[in-house]
Amino acid sequence: MPNETSPRILCVGALTLDTIFRLDRLPPGPGKYLPVDAVEIAAGMASSAAASIARLGGNVSLFASTGQDDTGRRVVAELTAEGVDCAYVRSVGGARSAFSSIFVDAIGERMIVPFYDAALLSAPDVLPPIADGTFDVVMTDVRWPLAAAKVLKAAREAGVDGILDADTASLETLEMLLPLASHIVASEPAAERVTGESDPERATVALAALYGRDGAFIAVTAGDKGCFWYDELEGEVRHMPAFPVDVVDTLAAGDVFHGVFAWGLARGYPTYQIMRFASAAAAIKCSRFGGRRGAPTRAEIETFLT
Amino acid sequence: MPNETSPRILCVGALTLDTIFRLDRLPPGPGKYLPVDAVEIAAGMASSAAASIARLGGNVSLFASTGQDDTGRRVVAELTAEGVDCAYVRSVGGARSAFSSIFVDAIGERMIVPFYDAALLSAPDVLPPIADGTFDVVMTDVRWPLAAAKVLKAAREAGVDGILDADTASLETLEMLLPLASHIVASEPAAERVTGESDPERATVALAALYGRDGAFIAVTAGDKGCFWYDELEGEVRHMPAFPVDVVDTLAAGDVFHGVFAWGLARGYPTYQIMRFASAAAAIKCSRFGGRRGAPTRAEIETFLT
Numbered sequence A, B: 001m002p003n004e005t006s007p008r009i010l011c012v013g014a015l016t017l018d019t020i021f022r023l024d025r026l027p028p029g030p031g032k033y034l035p036v037d038a039v040e041i042a043a044g045m046a047s048s049a050a051a052s053i054a055r056l057g058g059n060v061s062l063f064a065s066t067g068q069d070d071t072g073r074r075v076v077a078e079l080t081a082e083g084v085d086c087a088y089v090r091s092v093g094g095a096r097s098a099f100s101s102i103f104v105d106a107i108g109e110r111m112i113v114p115f116y117d118a119a120l121l122s123a124p125d126v127l128p129p130i131a132d133g134t135f136d137v138v139m140t141d142v143r144w145p146l147a148a149a150k151v152l153k154a155a156r157e158a159g160v161d162g163i164l165d166a167d168t169a170s171l172e173t174l175e176m177l178l179p180l181a182s183h184i185v186a187s188e189p190a191a192e193r194v195t196g197e198s199d200p201e202r203a204t205v206a207l208a209a210l211y212g213r214d215g216a217f218i219a220v221t222a223g224d225k226g227c228f229w230y231d232e233l234e235g236e237v238r239h240m241p242a243f244p245v246d247v248v249d250t251l252a253a254g255d256v257f258h259g260v261f262a263w264g265l266a267r268g269y270p271t272y273q274i275m276r277f278a279s280a281a282a283a284i285k286c287s288r289f290g291g292r293r294g295a296p297t298r299a300e301i302e303t304f305l306t
Helices: A045-055 A070-081 A145-158 A171-180 A188-195 A200-211 A253-266 A271-286 A298-304 B045-055 B070-082 B145-158 B171-180 B188-195 B200-211 B253-266 B271-286 B298-305
Strands: A008-012 A016-022 A037-043 A059-063 A065-067 A090-092 A098-104 A110-115 A137-140 A161-166 A183-187 A217-221 A227-231 A236-240 B008-012 B016-022 B037-043 B059-063 B065-067 B090-092 B098-104 B110-115 B137-140 B161-166 B183-187 B217-221 B227-231 B236-240
Touching: A008 A045, A008 A145, A008 A253, A016 A070, A016 B098, A037 A045, A037 A070, A045 A059, A045 A070, A045 A137, A045 A161, A045 A253, A065 A070, A070 B070, A098 B016, A098 B098, A137 A145, A137 A253, A145 A161, A145 A171, A161 A171, A161 A188, A161 A253, A171 A188, A171 A200, A183 A188, A183 A200, A183 A253, A188 A200, A188 A217, A200 A217, A200 A227, A200 A236, A217 A271, A227 A271, A236 A271, A253 A271, A271 A298, B008 B045, B008 B145, B008 B253, B016 B070, B037 B045, B037 B070, B045 B059, B045 B070, B045 B137, B045 B161, B045 B253, B065 B070, B137 B145, B137 B253, B145 B161, B145 B171, B161 B171, B161 B188, B161 B253, B171 B188, B171 B200, B183 B188, B183 B200, B183 B253, B188 B200, B188 B217, B200 B217, B200 B227, B200 B236, B217 B271, B227 B271, B236 B271, B253 B271, B271 B298
Parallel strands: A008 A059, A008 A137, A016 A098, A065 A090, A137 A161, A161 A183, A183 A217, B008 B059, B008 B137, B016 B098, B065 B090, B137 B161, B161 B183, B183 B217
Antiparallel strands: A016 A037, A098 A110, A217 A227, A227 A236, B016 B037, B098 B110, B217 B227, B227 B236
16 A cells, blocks of 8 residues: 555666757757757656656655666766665666767757667566565656566566556557556557557547556646546546646656656555646646756645645 | 977867767757767867877876866766876866767768856966976867967967967957967868968968968868968978778867877977878778777877878
8 A cells, every 4th residue: 555654666767868958949950059058967767757756755766777887877876866766776787878968949849869778678687676565656667678567567466556657669668568557657659659549538548448457547648738547437538738838848748747646646646636746747847948857846846736 | 399208298178078979860850869879978179189199108188177067077087097187177166067969970970069168268377387398288279268378378488389279269269379379280161260261272371371470380171181281491381181081970080180290299200290190190080980089099090001
């Protein structure tokens, strides 16, 4: 049962050093372009979600992989300083840590070039202690599929909620992981890839038909169209509009949403309240430059919602 | 007088953490693009030149600025490991270290987005010990003009050769620094900016007329058109064609050229031999991906030239 006082969450997946530049417009071709602003930040889907949970005061651990290099030491040190427990981060000998460069323009369009060493994606030999009930909720992304599959299975066996942040990935990866999760929160393009439905409401229904049979919770996030989830009791889709903000940078908005979702689930909050909190957190994040650096505190979300 | 056994060189200017991605083609618009290869490397004009000198076995110190942050500690550690003396690197409180992201395509075209904190560009209060003859040659770039001006003046007063790596910068910066150098090695676009001459041979003549009066050495590097220099005794321009190679990445080719030029000058080599060595080093570098990572050793240059 979720522990209201100090539930523990495990996030599983990507860890990367992002260099994010804000430009008036994306580079149209060869040349040198001066940015308006720039940050270097430890990120990646699961890691950004974990940092967002820590910012809410949540108790969160990260299961991810780095190489044994400067970049790996740096991202672990940064997330540790943010309050994320990195004791389970795997350091892979001979591998290079992941890094990305991201250009964001004034209307939020992005150019992303990520570097991943395939050696970081090998199946983990050892899992964090999921079977013994150390964690109240686990959340996996689609960037380290062999770990996500093992973790979601272990969570199911332990009776622990297992969230899948189903963002864009190969259909093979999505179809491997979707049946293993108790809670699926898919992005609009990933939901379309799996269901063929471009309308997020219809994609929610289709995902529920495919993966909701064992009572799994199904949701689809659709950016400025808000989020949709399947209400099993009523047999219908519910919708939460996106909160209107002046959008500066949507980078990591989905990760912040998922982090807050996991945090609310771990605390046993009602679904509507979880979705409202997560939507507000994502909206606040979108109003700030710097990827997950813009994730809000709990007080900021509560102020935003009053 | 240059010391043939172990001359000391001081490089002055830029220090940055470059993230360099090699792509089949530059991103044509918003989206995610997977690179063929990628490196993170301590670079910047003067720093890349310094690392190239160290790779030749040269005795080289760097005068540059970092912030007091992870990126600053990392670039200093990396260059120190390469054999560059970083004892004079200035650490600026409250400033952020410089970093850049660079995309390079299959034909060597580049998209560069650099981030510089203006606080790193403040005039230095203290110079390395130039007046006492510690260094046989100083070389400055155009990225930290207030330091370059002081260092070139101090070198002139001490009777020490002062090289200016005159790459593209504001006309104001170029016109401030050019009169202070005993050796000007300008890039083709910078030479054109100063002289109005788009032909590198004519630009060399024009630069010599403007800045060669006190006997300053004048050269212009022009990529695959080779390099040009003014032979004061003969009153004519000499030309060294570029060595033909399969070009993979021209990034930092100019910095490698300047590093080898400074090294040859410090060792008292004849001008023709310096230009030949520097041209060969730049050509080898262009055949390798990864910016200044591709700088050759002395043995590699000698093998290339035999």
